Amino acid sequence: MICLNCSCQFVPKKVGQKLCSRRCCLEVARQTMRATLSHTKLICRGCQEPFVPHASVQRFCSRNCAVRFRYKTDPEPKRAINRRNQDAYRQRVIALLGGHCVACGETDWHVLQVNHRNGGGSKERSQPTLRGSNFFTAILAGRRGTDDLDLRCANCNTLYEYERRAQ
Secondary structure: OEOOOOOOEOOOOOOOOOOOOHHHHHHHHHHHHHHHHHHOOEEOOOOOOEEOOOOOOOOOOOHHHHHHHHHHHOOOOHHHHHHHHHHHHHHHHHHHOOOOOOOOOOOOOOOEEEEEOOOOHHHHHOOHHHOOHHHHHHHHHOOOOOOOEEEEEHHHHHHHHHHHHHO
16 A cells, blocks of 8 residues: 555555554644645634634634733733632631731721731741732641731731830
8 A cells, every 4th residue: 555645655554544654644634734724714803803823723813812802801800819819718817816806806807917926927928838828728728827826907916016026
């Protein structure tokens, strides 16, 4: 049998085999894909203009068009979603620690802060594994204990730190 791609002689292993090797199969597949893509024009999902695709999965005429389309269709940017998740984790940690300031009894979660009783909060925040919401998720998952933490409102926490440093 003669290969349709490279014209070499080969013994077919299957009934109806027309190509000698996997390499020839891939070459033929690439050639047919290029041929179909060069004759095909698609409509860009972003700007609705026709374009000739360079790959079979291409849906936009350019990278800029894809980015504009994503921001136009996504009502909430990733930063806002992350902030919403971090607020949810923070509220759960506040509830876990009692839900009120230990000094004055304030219960508004917007002004409550997690206080490190023995200091060391800035050292802990500098660790890459405990930045941002990772600190709250570590507490919720049990990877970080709460025995040296308490809740204070922003005013009481500032006074506490001031008095602690004055000693």
